[in-house]
Amino acid sequence: MITIPIQIPKHFSFGENLWFLSREDGDRSAYQAGSISRAIRVDGEAVSFTLTEKGQYLQIELMDEHNVPQVVSTVKAYIEDWFDIKRNIEPFYRLLEAHPGPSYMVTDFNGLRVMGNPDTFETLVWSITSQQINMTFAIKLKRALCEKYGESVEHHGRQLPLFPLSKTLAELEVKDLQELQFSRQKATYIISAATAFADGTLSKEKLMVLSSQERIDTLTALKGVGIWTANAVMMQSLNDPSGLPLGDTGLLKALLQHGLIIDKKDTTGITTLFRQFDGWQSYLFNYLWRSLSGPRDR
């Protein structure tokens, strides 16, 4: 076993991040007190790691067999991207403090990062899955999908699931996903999205070189991917600051609760507010989402 340290930046709370992440994570990660384990693919090969907070460092533990420079740097980059570690979020807090309604979040959610998901295929399938239904059910669907179609790897005596490969999902029949309680339409959408990723028509690399508008056009060209889903993918996986699923019902609820809008049709109010958070829109968005989950036990 080898360990790699990552320096913890200012305004970073491992506990807050893990707590928020664990809600929609399904069984993708294993949580122990103060640490998280997960398996990802690096160049097609399954690599598992454990991340633990140790003083001023996050410590990555990898199996000896993965002690290859290329693998180590990919895992490190994955984690830095996942936890948005390299960003100094101080400016965001200065902006938040200027708004009496949500300013309490600077203290209550201090150190919460916008948790991205570097795996774009997984993010897309998750976004389609979670359309319209409540989170409890959406997580149940994701868990069923991972258990049934994602292989798992052993890591310190426990099984860590990998998200299913696009190739695997592309070969499914609609009824296979219906059996897991996906709606017939979502089953169709997911299989065709998986096909696009499996045959290389679509990939993170291809999306990354496009402009924001081209990304929207490309993603919404997929059946089952509307403006909300396209923006969710851009926000969660492409690190695109313009990727904001502004029609989101959870967001609207949070905006109402904080008195930031007076009714859900107040689109100009929403636009105006987000314009004030230039460069930090996705942080505002995610902190508002976070507020819906209420306080965390400490």
Place this chain on the structure above:
DNA sequence: AACCAGGTTATGC
């Protein structure tokens, strides 16, 4: 027991 959940599409005016 309705009605809404971190929406999208198909259909009808």
Place this chain on the structure above:
DNA sequence: GCATAACATGGT
């Protein structure tokens, strides 16, 4: 264009 039904199940 804009309104409405259908989709799947869980929570309130």
